[in-house]
Amino acid sequence: MSDITKQSLTELVKNIKDKKLSSTEVTKAFIDRSEKSKELNSYVTEDFTSALDKAKKFDQKPNLDLKLPGVPMAVKDLFCTKDVKTTAGSKILNNFVPTYESTVTDNIWKEGAILLGKLNCDEFAMGSSNETSFFGSVQNPIDKNLVPGGSSGGSASAVAGKLTPITIGTDTGGSIRQPASFTGTVGLKPTYGSCSRYGIVAFASSLDQAGPMAQNVKDCALLQEVISTYDPKDSTSIDFKRNQYSKELTNNIKGKKIGIPKEYRVDGMPKEIEDLWQKGIEYVKDCGAETIDISLPHTNYALPTYYIVAPAEASSNLARYDGVKYGFRAKGENLIDMYEKTRSEGFGAEVQRRIMIGTYVLSSGYYDAYYLKAQKVRKLIKNDFDEAYKKVDAILTPSTPSSAFKIGEKTNDPVSMYLNDIFTVPVNLAGLPGISIPAGHDSKGYPLGLQIIGRAFDEQNILNIAFAMEEKINFKNKITDWWIK
Amino acid sequence: MSKKNSEYLINRKDNQYEVVIGLEVHAQVLSESKLFSTSATKFGAEPNTQVSLVDAAFPGMLPVINEFCVKQAIKTGIGLNAKINKRSVFDRKNYFYADLPQGYQISQFKDPIVGEGKVILDMPDGQKEVGIERLHLEQDAGKSIHDLDPQNTFVDLNRSGVALMEIVSKPDLRSPDEVSAYIKKLRSIMRYLGTCDGNMQEGSLRADVNVSVRAKGSKEFGTRCEIKNVNSIKFMQMAIEYEANRQVDLIEEGKLIDQETRLFDTKKNETRSMRSKEDAHDYRYFPDPDLLPLEVSDEFVNELKKDIPELPDDKKKRFIDKFKLSPYEATILVSDIDTAKYFEEVVTKMGKNKDMKLAVNWITGELFAVLNAKNLEISQSPVSAKNLAILVNLIKNGTISGKIAKTVFELMLDGDKDPQKIVEEKGLKQQSDPKALEALIDKIINDNREKAIEYKQGKEKLFGFFVGQAMKASGGKANPQLINEILKKKL
Numbered sequence: 023m024s025d026i027t028k029q030s031l032t033e034l035v036k037n038i039k040d041k042k043l044s045s046t047e048v049t050k051a052f053i054d055r056s057e058k059s060k061e062l063n064s065y066v067t068e069d070f071t072s073a074l075d076k077a078k079k080f081d082q083k084p085n086l087d088l089k090l091p092g093v094p095m096a097v098k099d100l101f102c103t104k105d106v107k108t109t110a111g112s113k114i115l116n117n118f119v120p121t122y123e124s125t126v127t128d129n130i131w132k133e134g135a136i137l138l139g140k141l142n143c144d145e146f147a148m149g150s151s152n153e154t155s156f157f158g159s160v161q162n163p164i165d166k167n168l169v170p171g172g173s174s175g176g177s178a179s180a181v182a183g184k185l186t187p188i189t190i191g192t193d194t195g196g197s198i199r200q201p202a203s204f205t206g207t208v209g210l211k212p213t214y215g216s217c218s219r220y221g222i223v224a225f226a227s228s229l230d231q232a233g234p235m236a237q238n239v240k241d242c243a244l245l246q247e248v249i250s251t252y253d254p255k256d257s258t259s260i261d262f263k264r265n266q267y268s269k270e271l272t273n274n275i276k277g278k279k280i281g282i283p284k285e286y287r288v289d290g291m292p293k294e295i296e297d298l299w300q301k302g303i304e305y306v307k308d309c310g311a312e313t314i315d316i317s318l319p320h321t322n323y324a325l326p327t328y329y330i331v332a333p334a335e336a337s338s339n340l341a342r343y344d345g346v347k348y349g350f351r352a353k354g355e356n357l358i359d360m361y362e363k364t365r366s367e368g369f370g371a372e373v374q375r376r377i378m379i380g381t382y383v384l385s386s387g388y389y390d391a392y393y394l395k396a397q398k399v400r401k402l403i404k405n406d407f408d409e410a411y412k413k414v415d416a417i418l419t420p421s422t423p424s425s426a427f428k429i430g431e432k433t434n435d436p437v438s439m440y441l442n443d444i445f446t447v448p449v450n451l452a453g454l455p456g457i458s459i460p461a462g463h464d465s466k467g468y469p470l471g472l473q474i475i476g477r478a479f480d481e482q483n484i485l486n487i488a489f490a491m492e493e494k495i496n497f498k499n500k501i502t503d504w505w506i507k
Numbered sequence: 508m509s510k511k512n513s514e515y516l517i518n519r520k521d522n523q524y525e526v527v528i529g530l531e532v533h534a535q536v537l538s539e540s541k542l543f544s545t546s547a548t549k550f551g552a553e554p555n556t557q558v559s560l561v562d563a564a565f566p567g568m569l570p571v572i573n574e575f576c577v578k579q580a581i582k583t584g585i586g587l588n589a590k591i592n593k594r595s596v597f598d599r600k601n602y603f604y605a606d607l608p609q610g611y612q613i614s615q616f617k618d619p620i621v622g623e624g625k626v627i628l629d630m631p632d633g634q635k636e637v638g639i640e641r642l643h644l645e646q647d648a649g650k651s652i653h654d655l656d657p658q659n660t661f662v663d664l665n666r667s668g669v670a671l672m673e674i675v676s677k678p679d680l681r682s683p684d685e686v687s688a689y690i691k692k693l694r695s696i697m698r699y700l701g702t703c704d705g706n707m708q709e710g711s712l713r714a715d716v717n718v719s720v721r722a723k724g725s726k727e728f729g730t731r732c733e734i735k736n737v738n739s740i741k742f743m744q745m746a747i748e749y750e751a752n753r754q755v756d757l758i759e760e761g762k763l764i765d766q767e768t769r770l771f772d773t774k775k776n777e778t779r780s781m782r783s784k785e786d787a788h789d790y791r792y793f794p795d796p797d798l799l800p801l802e803v804s805d806e807f808v809n810e811l812k813k814d815i816p817e818l819p820d821d822k823k824k825r826f827i828d829k830f831k832l833s834p835y836e837a838t839i840l841v842s843d844i845d846t847a848k849y850f851e852e853v854v855t856k857m858g859k860n861k862d863m864k865l866a867v868n869w870i871t872g873e874l875f876a877v878l879n880a881k882n883l884e885i886s887q888s889p890v891s892a893k894n895l896a897i898l899v900n901l902i903k904n905g906t907i908s909g910k911i912a913k914t915v916f917e918l919m920l921d922g923d924k925d926p927q928k929i930v931e932e933k934g935l936k937q938q939s940d941p942k943a944l945e946a947l948i949d950k951i952i953n954d955n956r957e958k959a960i961e962y963k964q965g966k967e968k969l970f971g972f973f974v975g976q977a978m979k980a981s982g983g984k985a986n987p988q989l990i991n992e993i994l995k996k997k998l
Binding site for chain 1: 560563564565566567568569570571572599601603604605608609610611660662789791792793796797798799
C-alpha cells in the first residue's frame, strides 16, 4: 500500500469506512513517510508510538460512523494537547506539557482522528516564513531551502509533503492562507468566532482563528465541519447555525457575484500574480459566476493597522510567560532580574520586536495616536467589506504578492516580510472567512494561490466557489520528494 | 443645623486647614466562584487549592464572565442609588508581578458597570451626602508570601481572579469620622444586599485613601496623596490624621506636596512614600479582546431591582414612622442588617401588646453589652429574639420587675433558656396580689412604728426605707408600683 499517503482525506475516510484500509495501515504509512522526511523539519514533537497504539485500539473496535475514523493527523504546535508537549515554537514553552486539550483538537479526536505529532510554526505564530521558530526553519517540499510560509509552516509543509493527510493551523494575519499558497495546498481561515480559541496559545486574541489545511477543498470542508463548534469556554465563540460543509459542498456557483477589488492591484506586484488573478477571474466566469469591480478603499491601511493591533494584544497575551508558573525560567538575582533574563532568553528576536511594538503603541501618550486610531481604521476596513457585500457574494484576490522565497532571503528585512500578508491581513481585521486555493505556478514552478473572501459565517459559499474553481484549475503540485533519500 | 461643632480642621498658628478625602473601596463580591472562572472563593483554604487553569493563566486559557458577579455589582449599584450602565467594557491593566499570573488584571477602565450614585451618612449633627463616582468589577491578584523563606517568595493563587467591586467616591469626605461613617454605611448597604460580607479582617473590604488639604474656605483642591490598601477603619482614620498633618506641615514650611502613592505603617503610625507620580506604572489599559463588551438589558436590571431588600435608609424611616423610634435608636438598629433582623423578630414575637421602647432598650443595652463582652455578632447572640421578646413582655405585663428581669436575663444566657420557665422555676414572679402585699406592709409598718411616725411628721425620705424593706421582705419580687401605692395609703 505504498500509495496510502498519496490519498486525500476523503479517500482515506472512504477506504477505512469500506474496510479497505485499517487505521493501523494508514497511520503506519504516514509515520513511515514522516520518519523519512526529517529533513523538512515539519515536526517539533512526534507522537508516533502513541499514535500506533491508538490506531491499533481503533481497529480492534472501529467506530466507522465517525467523520475521521482512525485517521492520523499532525497539528500545529499552537494547539494545547493533553499530555503532549506544546511549545508554540518557542524556547519559553520548550518544557510545557498541557494537562488539557484545546476545543478544536478535542473535536477532532472525538471524530476518531489520531494525533501523529505537533507541527513546527513561527514562534507564537509570529512570522511569515516559519523562520522565527525556536526549533529551526522548515523546508518547503516544493524545493530545497524554500520557506513553506508561516506561521503555519510546519503544517503546510506536512500536508504538501504528505506527512499528514490533513492538518489544522491558525491564522492571525494570513498564517493559514499564505503557507497554503506557498505550498500548493488549500487553507481556510474561518469567520472569527467560528472555531473556539480555547486551548490555543494566544497571539492576538481579536484576530486568531484556527482553520483546516488540506490537499483539496473537499477535505478542507470536512475538517471545517468537525472543528467549528460553538464553545461557551470562549466568550468570542459565536453560536450560529453551522453547515455540514462537506455534505453541502457544490460546484454550482452559477449567478454568484464575485467582487474584484481594485486596491489589491498593489505597486510592484509581479506580473505573474496579476496574470494568475486574471486567470482566476476567467475560471469563475467559466463556472457561471459574474465578476464585478469593487473598491475596498481602506485596504492600504490594513497592514499598518494590523501591525499595531496584533502586537498590542500580543504584548499583553505574552506577559504570562514570565518564568513564574510554567515553561522556561532563567536564574535571576531577584524577581525583576528573573523576569528580564527569562524573557530575553526565552523569546526570540521577532517575538521581542512585536512585544516592544505592542508595549509602545499601548503606552500612555501613544495609545490614542496608535492603538485607538488603529481600532478606528479597523472599523473602516470592516465597513469597506460590508459595503462590498451589498453588491457581491464573495471577493477574489491573490493570496500573496509573491511565491515562496528562499530561507534567509527576508530575515533581515522585517517590513518586506510583513508585506507577505498584505492580501490576507484585511480579512482578519474584518473577522471574515477566507480560503486560499492553489491556482497556478510561477516561472520557477512554485505554486501560487488565489484567495476567496466571504461574508461572515458564509464559509459554505467560499468553499463552493473554491470547489468549482478547483475543478477548472486542475492544479497539480510539482513535488519530487527531493528530501527522501 | 450648624456643623461648626463637629467640623474637622487642622489648626496651625493663624491658619485653619480643611481635609479632603476620597476613597477607592475594594469590596469582595460575595460569590461562590471567581469573576472569570469556576474556582471556589472560600476564605482560609489551603494555599493554591482554589486555582483553575484560567486563574493560573495557562496558555490558551480564556476568561468567561460569571453572571452572578455581574448581578451582584448591579445590585450594589442599585443600593448606591447609582446609574447602571447598560454597556460596560472589561480592560486589561498590564503589569508584572509574581502573584499576577496573567501579567494583567482584568478590570474596567473607561466604561464601568455602574456610574454615579450617592450614599447618605447619618452624622451626629445631621445627614451628609457623599457622591459615588463609579463602581467597576475587577479581578483580585494572588498573594505573595515573603516571610516563609529567606531566599524565596511563595505565591498563593487562591485569591487570584476573585471578583472585586471597586467603589470610587467623590472627594466629598471631610474628616476621619465621616470616613468611618462612610465605610460603615457602604458595608451596611452591601450586607443588606448580600453582595459583600464586609469582613475587613478577611480582607473582603479594604480601601485606597486619597487625602489632600486646603486652606479653610478655599475652593481649589490641594495636591493629593493616595494611601494604598488600608484594611481597617481605625487604620484609615489614623492614616488620614497623620497624612493630613504631614501635608499641612509641608505647606506651613512653604514646601510643595508631591502627588504620590504612600503606604500606611500601622506599627509606626505614619505614612511613607511608595512611589511618586513620575514612577507611576503605565498600565497600558486596553479593552480585553478575550471578552465582549458586557451588555445588560433594562429587563435584566429590572428583575434585579425586584430582588433588592429594604435598605437601611428606608428601614430607618419605617422604624421611626411605624415603631415611633427616635432617629438615634433607628440608626443604631438599622446599621447592621442582623441587628435590624433581630429587632424586627423581637417586635413580631412580642405580639400585640408590645412595648417598643423597652425592647429597644433591652437590645441596645443589656444585649449589646453581653455581645460586646463576649465579642459576639448579634447573629451569634446567646439569647434568641424570641426569648428576648418574651422577657420584654414579662416586664411589660408586670410579671417581673425590670430588676428581676436582669437576673432572669443572666440566667437566659446559658443555653437560651425560656424566661417564662426561669421565672416559674425560680419563683421570680412578681408579687402583685394587693392583699398579700398589704399584709406584708402592715407588718413592716408595725415593726417600724417609730420611723412611720417620723415619716408622718415630715421626714419624707424615709419613704424609700419602707419601699426597700418591703422589697427585701418579698425577696425582690414585689411589684414596686403596688408597694408604692399601698405604702402611700398606709403611712
